[in-house]
Amino acid sequence: MTCVAAIDCGTNTIRLLVADAVRDERTGAVRLHPLHRSSTIVRLGQGVDRTGRLDPEALARTLAVVREYAATCAGLDVPLNAEHARFVATSATRDAENRDEFVDGVRAALGIVPEVVSGEEEARLSFAGSLLGADDDGAPAAGPADADRAGQEPAKQRNEASRGPRLVVDLGGGSTELVLGVDAPQAAYSMNTGSVRITERYLADGVTPAAEQAARAEVRALLDRAADAVDLGAATRLVGLAGTISTVTAHALGLDAFDRDAIDGAELSIARVLASCDAIVHSTAAQRESWGYLLPGRRDVIAAGALVWSEVVSRVAADTAAAGHPLTTAVTSLSDILDGIAISLLPAGAQA
Incomplete structure (x- = not known):
């Protein structure tokens, strides 16, 4: 058993997972036993799409949280070294010409060097993390055995082809990763779009018909490019990750608050x-404030995130239908890139 600390720093949110990681010596499968989870909306990517630079205030907000995370790790006796801790920075940091300021600040606060990963590595980590949320036949491992809860589709209605390749979609603030595979990625593509980027480009002044049309046109064009790299029609299961998709799911389930x-x-x-x-894209500010599962820092970008997710879901549904096996459902997993970062710290030969 190895105690690890994983930090995922995205465009909108920074998150920490401290867990005991265990590899089964017989199967090689990894399990995480979480000791601590933190998530803070810092909007590191504020304005990066327009300026190409990390905003000083956003940088200060993020580094303040990094210092808090360092204290948390110290309190849990997690060694802050390359063997036990990994800090991954994604879209906003990739795009920022002053990323070295961020890297130096994290190194000073945490003692380890943050990795500014490529979209391909981000996709690989997201896929690896998503596998922790499903059992071997693709059915959810977490929660009650039958899906007849909180208005979900009954288990008997699940796609019989779910043993085939899954399409994992990690929808972030600045980028959206699409990864196709069974036990490992077979193809992946990182789209340069997400909830913060679409908001800043098109929806900063609200969702008008013209703005919505322009935003959807951009996402559709990006999906056309993605389809050249990833066969969206080959998916037998669609798995969505991250804050936007969990919010859409909470809305669909009619929840009063976030219920893991x-x-x-x-x-x-x-x-x-x-x-x-559609309801979220066209929601009012008052409606968004009333949703207990929607954090204040996500309210202004959730319409854009829901718009991107709707375009992805519609495209995958159309492509799988054209391929002769239409997908009828989508699954939400709370095991994602953060979990993938954590399990990446466990050496391949480590014993349970």
């Missing part, structure tokens, strides 16, 4: 997902 057990592994019909996306 209800959201993790939730399998909903495509029609239901798209209906919730």
Whole structure:
């Protein structure tokens, strides 16, 4: 057993997972036993799409949280070294010409060098993390055995082809990764779009018909490019990760507050997902404030995130239908890139 600390620093949110990681010596499978989880919306990517630089205030907000995370790790006796801790920075930091200021600040606060990973590495880590949220046949491992809970689709209605390749979609603030594979990625593509980027480009002044049309056109064009690298029609299961998708799922389930057990592994019909996306895209500020599962720091970008997710879901549904095996459901997993970062710290030969 190895105690590890994983930090995922995205465009909108920074998160920490401290866990005991165990590898089964017979199967090689890894399990995480979480000791601590933290998530803070810092909007590191504020303005990066427009300026190409990390904003000083956003940088200060983020580094303040990094110092808090360092204290948390110290309190849990996690060694802050390359063998036990990994800090991964994604889209916003990749795009920023002053990323060295961030790297130096993290090194000073945490004692380890943050990795500014490529979109391909981000996709690989997301896929690896998503596998912890499902059992061998692709059915959710977390929560009650039957999916007849909180309005989910019954387990008997699950796609019989779920043993085939899954398409994992990690929808972030600045980028959206699409990864196709069974036990490992077979193809991956990182789209330069996400909830913060679409908000700043098109929806900063609200969702008008013209702005919505322009935003959807951009996402569709990016999906056309993604389809050249990833066969979206080959997917037999669609798995969505990250804050936007968990919010859409909470809305679809009619939750009053964030409920990890209800959201993790939730399998909903495509029609239901798209209906919730549409409702969120066209929601009012008052409605968003009333949703207990939606954090204040996500309220201003959730419409854009839901718009991107609706376009991805619609495209995958259309491509799988054209391929002769239409997907009828989408699954939400709360095991994601953060979990993938954690298990990457466990040596391949480590024993349980």
